[in-house]
Amino acid sequence: MRSSRRTTITGSLVAASFSAVLILSGTAGADDQGPGSDKGGKAVDKAPAGVELTTLLPEKISVHNDSEETAITATVKNGGTQDSGPIRLLVVGFDGLTVTNVEGCAAIPEGDLPEGSNSGFACALDDLAAGTSKSYDVDATYDLSKTGKICLPVQNSDGGKTFWQQGPVPFGTTNPAPNAPATPLLLGTDNKPVAPGGDELPRTGPARDVLPLGTAGVTLVAAGAAGAWWSRRRPV
Numbered sequence: 001m002r003s004s005r006r007t008t009i010t011g012s013l014v015a016a017s018f019s020a021v022l023i024l025s026g027t028a029g030a031d032d033q034g035p036g037s038d039k040g041g042k043a044v045d046k047a048p049a050g051v052e053l054t055t056l057l058p059e060k061i062s063v064h065n066d067s068e069e070t071a072i073t074a075t076v077k078n079g080g081t082q083d084s085g086p087i088r089l090l091v092v093g094f095d096g097l098t099v100t101n102v103e104g105c106a107a108i109p110e111g112d113l114p115e116g117s118n119s120g121f122a123c124a125l126d127d128l129a130a131g132t133s134k135s136y137d138v139d140a141t142y143d144l145s146k147t148g149k150i151c152l153p154v155q156n157s158d159g160g161k162t163f164w165q166q167g168p169v170p171f172g173t174t175n176p177a178p179n180a181p182a183t184p185l186l187l188g189t190d191n192k193p194v195a196p197g198g199d200e201l202p203r204t205g206p207a208r209d210v211l212p213l214g215t216a217g218v219t220l221v222a223a224g225a226a227g228a229w230w231s232r233r234r235p236v
Contacts, residue, residue, distance in 0.1 A: 036075055039188050040169035041152075045161040050082030050130070055089070055152040055166045062182040063142040070142050070185075074102070076125070076154055077133035084128040086157035091138055092120035094168050096191065097148025101139040117151070124157065144183060147172055147191045 036056030047053055056075040063070045076089045090108070093099040094117050102121035113120050123136055142148045151167035172191030177183050185191070 036073070037187055038166060041164060041166035043164055045163055047080075047163040048082065048085065050080045051078060051084050051163075052080035053078055053084060053087065053128075053154045053163045055154060055164060056133075057150065057152065057166065057169070057187055059187050060184055061171055061187075062184050063144060064182050065144070065178065065180065068141045068143060070140050072138040072140055072150070073135055074138050074152055075133050075135040076123075076128065076152075078128040078130055081130050083130055084125070087125050087128060087163070088155050088157055088159070089123040089125070089134075089136070090114075090120055090151070090153045090155065091123065091136065092117045092151040092153070092168075093140060094118060094149035094151065096143035096146030097150055097171065098141045098143075099138060099150070100141060103137040105136065114151070142171070142185070144176070144191065145193065148185075 037059050038054050038056055041055060054077050056073075056077065058073055061070050061072055074089065074091050076087075078084050089105075091099055091102050091105070092108075092114055099119040099121060102123060105121040105123035108120040108122055121138075125134060128134060140150075147170050149168040149170045151165065151169070153162050153166075154164040155162050169188055170190055171185040171187055172189040173183060173185050174189060174192045176193055
């Protein structure tokens, strides 16, 4: 039976058009991830005075077509004028994207995962000085038959407040490369399999534009439609 204690996330999903989407450094494949992006991010609860917390994800990742493995760099940044004090960064996977490890962070127990997620890690920081950032190496797998999403909330140490949340935002491609060693995926793009053929990647399921977020029936609406808010329950 699942624990009644559940890590909670509050945040909004950006309803504007996405161009292409999430965070990590140092792992295999990280060198070609391109610049970091805060796409799909939004401030939620008010941070302490002088503290401005955001996150960054690579614009592009690559998924090995055989092993389905990928590497992501997740970064938390304090752009304010005051030190943050104790905070934590969560790295959470949804649907086709499963987070398998985050260097230096603790796995979130299954019963405490945010509703609808399949994996997650919590990274505790005693303090993040003003004007500095901290990057984490994220190992993940990506099922190319699905749309994979990642979420990066930044919370106070006990999870009672969420100062910033990036996502859940999808990584995907509209131009798969089934005959190449790896498929490049862009941040903010729904995954689309190749056209029918002998070497095609698995198809995505029906209703690709409306993505289920779990048994509670929370849904993400396709780009250009209204965003959805997650309900939040304070951990007990």
